[in-house]
Amino acid sequence: MLESRKVFLVNAVLNYFSSLCPITSGFIQEIEKSVEPLLIKKNKYILSPIDNNDYVFFVVSGLVRGFIKDDNKEITTWISLGNEFIGAIQHPNENTQPSIEYLQALENSELVAIPHLLIDKLYASYQETNVIGRKILALQYHAASERAIIARIPSAERRYEKFLELNSFDVSRVPLRCIASYLGMRLETLSRIRSKLVRELV
Amino acid sequence: MLESRKVFLVNAVLNYFSSLCPITSGFIQEIEKSVEPLLIKKNKYILSPIDNNDYVFFVVSGLVRGFIKDDNKEITTWISLGNEFIGAIQHPNENTQPSIEYLQALENSELVAIPHLLIDKLYASYQETNVIGRKILALQYHAASERAIIARIPSAERRYEKFLELNSFDVSRVPLRCIASYLGMRLETLSRIRSKLVRELV
Known part of the structure; x- marks a missing residue:
């Protein structure tokens, strides 16, 4: 350096x-x-x-x-x-x-x-x-x-929405597998939730 | 008082x-x-x-x-x-x-x-x-x-074991429904895990 x-x-x-x-x-x-x-x-x-x-x-x-x-x-x-x-x-x-x-x-x-x-x-x-x-x-x-609270929200979809709400940064920089384990859900669940949210936005 | x-x-x-x-x-x-x-x-x-x-x-x-x-x-x-x-x-x-x-x-x-x-x-x-x-x-x-880490352990049984390990106090004082939501599992799941651990101890 x-x-x-x-x-x-x-x-x-x-x-x-x-x-x-x-x-x-x-x-x-x-x-x-x-x-x-x-x-x-x-x-x-x-x-x-x-x-x-x-x-x-x-x-x-x-x-x-x-x-x-x-x-x-x-x-x-x-x-x-x-x-x-x-x-x-x-x-x-x-x-x-x-x-x-x-x-x-x-x-x-x-x-x-x-x-x-x-x-x-x-x-x-x-x-x-x-x-x-x-x-x-x-x-x-x-x-x-905040990390302790978000992980305890029962609905996977609300956990992801809370994650977006708390993090103003560009979450697309974070690999999906990291977000999934951070939010205590399988990668497939996260992908399904993200697709659903995109569909709702259209 | x-x-x-x-x-x-x-x-x-x-x-x-x-x-x-x-x-x-x-x-x-x-x-x-x-x-x-x-x-x-x-x-x-x-x-x-x-x-x-x-x-x-x-x-x-x-x-x-x-x-x-x-x-x-x-x-x-x-x-x-x-x-x-x-x-x-x-x-x-x-x-x-x-x-x-x-x-x-x-x-x-x-x-x-x-x-x-x-x-x-x-x-x-x-x-x-x-x-x-x-x-x-x-x-x-x-x-x-610690609360943030324990909630992210994927296996419900390991979450409960970690809870016992981290808390030296008499956990029987805490209502089961509180422990269950703290550990992100249903009450029935917690009861099943506790019964299994007791059986393994016998």
């Missing part, structure tokens, strides 16, 4: 932080020293259960999903189109363990990896980190709560 | 806060002045869509669930046995709106209601609130992520 692009990506994270709370020069220096800009090619894993769950990631561009394997089937647990923090599920009071979630780029994606160890250090040293952390966690908590 | 019990409940919240971060006397006074201890009788609503979503609640004792209504059916979205914060889903950057979730006591439950307005004031005035807030939100984010 070009050095100038690396600088751009790190600045994207810093801009995001400073939109949440003013940041100090010490905080900025720690970030610049310890985060890692990444370009992940389409379909490659960012994290898998062979890795320790040592980082959170800021997605600058691209398309990323989380998934688990159940009975060797891939179940999409979330989808991100960027400008937000993502990470594999991890209990805040437990030491780092291997991830149970896979993180995969569905398009070429630019991310910035931020080590949990750095975050802990920032929490201890720079007060603004606590403000930034709780604002990001409030967004993540809200998004996870 | 007896005055002494009210004091006990408010102290339970303060103890929880101080287990996360040392709290100052100004913070303690604001809490004592503005929170509201509540006793909610079994089956009564704590919050419903006719209410504005103005509070978060610390559950001291009892059993509380969140649910939504979909097509007039109640879908349980979470279950709490206490010693934690609960609330209806709300986007952190939006103004208070009517709740889309119902909060209901499934047993006589003791809670402490904390106004969002107070929390915003504490964030602005007492640094420790940001540490406490991000630690509570990290726990809530983790719990919501």
Whole structure:
């Protein structure tokens, strides 16, 4: 990756932080020293259960999903189109363990990896980190709560309609098999629902 | 409620806060002045869509669930046995709106209601609130992520087994119809799975 692009990506994270709370020069220096800009090619894993769950990631561009394997089937647990923090599920009071979630780029994606160890250090040293952390966690908590609710809607058709309503992005970028497992339905069910909705629109 | 019990409940919240971060006397006074201890009788609503979503609640004792209504059916979205914060889903950057979730006591439950307005004031005035807030939100984010994952496991039997694994509490306190809708299965399916597991244990 070009050095100038690396600088751009790190600045994207810093801009995001400073939109949440003013940041100090010490905080900025720690970030610049310890985060890692990444370009992940389409379909490659960012994290898998062979890795320790040592980082959170800021997605600058691209398309990323989380998934688990159940009975060797891939179940999409979330989808991100960027400008937000993502990470594999991890209990805040437990030491780092291997991830149970896979993180995969569905398009070429630019991310910035931020080590949990750095975050802990920032929490201890720079007060603004606590403000930034709780604002990001409030967004993540809200998004996870929405994911938890949508999966429990009994009708497959209403689950898909809710998915369209909640996601203003161009959902055609997401492979149908990922949307189907995210919404807890078979691919054929999703295809049938999509055809029906198109027919109703005509 | 007896005055002494009210004091006990408010102290339970303060103890929880101080287990996360040392709290100052100004913070303690604001809490004592503005929170509201509540006793909610079994089956009564704590919050419903006719209410504005103005509070978060610390559950001291009892059993509380969140649910939504979909097509007039109640879908349980979470279950709490206490010693934690609960609330209806709300986007952190939006103004208070009517709740889309119902909060209901499934047993006589003791809670402490904390106004969002107070929390915003504490964030602005007492640094420790940001540490406490991000630690509570990290726990809530983790719990919501677990709820989002469990609902997407394709096999109903594995969903129920995962539910038992994640919840160390006595699940027999929770009505079966709540567990069934929480796990996205019909009551008959849940009963069949439970009978099968009992037979396998014999």
